[in-house]
Amino acid sequence: MSSRTPIVSPVVPARGRLRPLSLGEVTITGGFWAHRQQVNATATLAHIEQWLEGEGWIANFDLAAAGGLPDGRRGREFSDSEVYKYLEAVAWEIGRTDDPALEDRFRKVVARVAAAQEPDGYLNTKFGRPGQGERWSDLEWGHELYCIGHLLQAAVARARTRPDADDGLVDVARCAADLVCTVFGPGGIESVCGHAEIEPALVEFARVTGDRRYLDQAALFVERRGRGVLRDIEWGRSYYQDDVPVREATVLRGHAVRAGYLSAGAVDVAVERDDAELLAALATQWDNTVARRTYLTGGVGSHHQDEAFGDDWVLPPDRAYSETCASVASIMFSWRLLLADGAPRYADLIERNLFNVIATSPSAQGTAFFYANTLHQRRPGTAAVDGEVSPRASSSLRAPWFEVSCCPPNVARTLAGLAAYVATADDEGLQLHQYAPAAIRTALPDGTAIALDVETGYPRDGVIRVHVRDDAAAPWTLSLRVPAWADGARLVVDGAAEPVTPGTARVRRAFRAGDVVELHLPVTPRFTAPDPRIDAVRGCLAVERGPEVLCLESVDVAAASEGRVDDVGDVRLDPAVAPREEDGAVVVRLRRSVVPDHPWPYGRPDPVEDDRADDNAFDVPLVPYHDWAERGPSTMRVWLPISEG
């Protein structure tokens, strides 16, 4: 690949089963995700910048440059990183749309950041000055390396999308990365950052600069962790994955974002160093985490306390933390494994996270966000006051900003670079992983030009139509992911349909312009049951439709029952009536099930009889989980207890 034009994408490994396409080679042209990208570009980015300015987090760099700071500094210890994530998002967006106004904003912020860098490359507004903690004095909680990691990722985005830009961000990043290698390299501080992030950033920076030193440093960080190099804390060293070495671990644990970022960086290290043992360990960790520690939405993190994974099967819907950033991290991890190995299950999990967490966090307007993503809201929440910082990560309504505001810019950078996840190539052909209306123009190593237009109403509609626009001299293979949920899918080529099973459907031929390949995915709504070991949702079913998880909101219960029931806690699902579509909505049959109150809620196991009177059954529309809480305070359930009757 080295002789080719550099690939413009967030992750560009030197080897692997699949090759990412450049963002210029894939354009999402319409539909669900194009709309999300549009909202991100026109509303979210400006919203984020306004908050970064309003909260003084960009101004911290000005203060630092002017020699000021200590008590004038604002925000949490990691606020620099939000500025970097914003810059990364803007860099990808400039690459996508070439918006000159955005380019201007980008350069102005970069200049302010650059001015704060110290001569030796150190860059952090929270440490190292009189009245502040010393540099690297608080590796557990200081987030200095974490912040530099996000700086590097912003620089990577810039270097890839505008390799000739003279704004200086890449130089700033290089100086900081060099300092990290000096301070934490062989003979230096033999420790790691309490929050992983520098690891994938350094590998990508090595990829972009061609300087192997950064890769070696990332490998050092990955190998050091898990040996008790950080202080023990209340939640144990597992919080920052310092309990078990990465290559010995069997499952993700501890803080879910930390775990995901670390895993992503460890895959990067494994791939670049051709370390099959490490890669296999990470694949096992992914498998076990997905099989036992992941919510139906793809979200992870069962503990509010430490934003962490729980033990196997601890997946309470009402106390789901499922931090938005943990799904960003999960996508980073899954995407790297997909590139390395090609297995469609990684793209399945990415899709699940995209539709059910990444799409859930931002409001329709793109200016308010969920930080945590509960699967069961028991009390109607209170709206965040507009323009006020919500200190609460777990509020039940989207908030414009948070004291810890990692999620908004993390969603923004993911959406800006979303086209990266749509398709890949290998020597044999092209693989479609995510389905959206898209234009794909690329070439195989043998020179075969590929031009495809994807036409689909997915996920509303299950038909994905791939139009081939170029004649090919030789055969190549078009691969389409058949999601694990898509039992009964069909592939239609030249009008001939054949059943395909979940996994990968392939068409190999010398394609001609005008060829059409259709994948028909059954998006009939379906009941989904949990593994019986997930205690918290025993006796419940969820409803899914295609890749979307649906949910029940109290506002719909009240309307459908004509006010007889107004809470999602007072109904049960009739499992004998399959979910069906009606006027574009998925409808289920519920029964009113109001349990009498008792002074003590435990007693003799007499059967509770649901009222079977017909007028206690009614049909209620569900909404896609990503659309919930858009109609004011509401109670909500993804998992619906089954009527016993």
Next chain:
Amino acid sequence: MSSRTPIVSPVVPARGRLRPLSLGEVTITGGFWAHRQQVNATATLAHIEQWLEGEGWIANFDLAAAGGLPDGRRGREFSDSEVYKYLEAVAWEIGRTDDPALEDRFRKVVARVAAAQEPDGYLNTKFGRPGQGERWSDLEWGHELYCIGHLLQAAVARARTRPDADDGLVDVARCAADLVCTVFGPGGIESVCGHAEIEPALVEFARVTGDRRYLDQAALFVERRGRGVLRDIEWGRSYYQDDVPVREATVLRGHAVRAGYLSAGAVDVAVERDDAELLAALATQWDNTVARRTYLTGGVGSHHQDEAFGDDWVLPPDRAYSETCASVASIMFSWRLLLADGAPRYADLIERNLFNVIATSPSAQGTAFFYANTLHQRRPGTAAVDGEVSPRASSSLRAPWFEVSCCPPNVARTLAGLAAYVATADDEGLQLHQYAPAAIRTALPDGTAIALDVETGYPRDGVIRVHVRDDAAAPWTLSLRVPAWADGARLVVDGAAEPVTPGTARVRRAFRAGDVVELHLPVTPRFTAPDPRIDAVRGCLAVERGPEVLCLESVDVAAASEGRVDDVGDVRLDPAVAPREEDGAVVVRLRRSVVPDHPWPYGRPDPVEDDRADDNAFDVPLVPYHDWAERGPSTMRVWLPISEG
């Protein structure tokens, strides 16, 4: 009551439906609780003092007295309070056993505390000195008033048990209380402490000193809270009950220990000021909290994050926090309502907490403790290293001490004063609330002497035999609590049995020496089902026997299945086979139920068929929950999923 000898008991209200007996009037003479008191006296108190010394928390007072401290100070901001709780426990214990060695230890610690008091009465080793925060500068988190509250409670115990002692503790407390009234009284700081505790302490100190000023100050604190006087925080002001005024609230919320202490103090204020509205509000809060926010064990607190109540029905067994101290607080609250109102449900909850939380926390040896009390342990834990501070409140095995070590001395003071909860009197007679072998000697206001000896093997045995030792000239009423679980109870008087229903059983007569009244409580093991709204335990049953909650430990599963199953997660309960007693143990029928692993734990709702082969069914003994984790690391469940077969 004013003309009588002062009552020696932790809570002595000026009015109320029931009158506490003096600790000298009730002696627990044997059985379950006498053994616990003995362990507390001979092992726990010395263990606590050793840790208080070892951790430097008593030495902090020495440093303060010598004019030192700032960086030499050790422990958390509230460590002073642990010393006071220890003193309170010792004071009750001296009252109980008159142990001269304990008296000597008590005086020595008191002298060190007293030496640290400042001339104006201020006493706290964490604030007010150069290099420390200013006094009262951090009401949200500083715990200064909380610490003084525990100082007052220690002084109350001392004043009641040794009214003529010259150790000076009561004077120290009085100076501190006076300062509190000056600083926080009318015209002073119009705020409250982030952790309630000063409220019940001030009322009791008013009761003991006769100085109404302390009561008025407590009332001020109670009335101020709930009006947003403290700073808003991540978890909301509900954390410290500063979201809704006490008299307007309908349920307990926020930090469970704070909520319980506040409620106890508010009952005290309501009773002393004859404030029926406030008292009724608190009774409603108690009712709603018990009906919807309390674990089967009586424990409270569903969140690890903020040690707080969850919403209604959020009672996850695997993430139960159920802090030991929250049950101490619950007993304080319930006991005050019982004295005020006489309803047996308050004594029911006290009993539940005593047998299933207070008895669970300390190890059999009395030198290790549970801080949190989970109802479902999914992974065998790791033993705390002996002699090392366990930083983890939620460890799965008892630990000798904690960084936040509120629970050990709280258990100690509760056990030392336990006899207080056994019985009360009113003008008509005597009420037995808790059942233990006991000697009771008191007199009614009309001079009727009452001498009773209670003989029972409770809770192992359900027969409570009350021997009357004195002739009475006039009739009086002996009331016996019939616990809510005791369907089928019988009262036997003069050999004649009559059925009695849960609530209160009464015998009124002119008792003669030699009379025997027997209460027969059915302690046959029973299945208990949860309210269907408690999602986390849907489809499960628990097993109880008398007041004891039982649980399943993996060590017993492995033994009974001859190694075919070794985890409580791999079995299901056969609900068709009633729990039965066998060789002194309660035995249930389980089925092996190993679920096949899937890459994704959600799928089509196909019925899972349990293996019905006979050799997959086996009988396993349960253990009382308070005895769990005494045989090394183990997995454990209180709620057992039911076999579907």
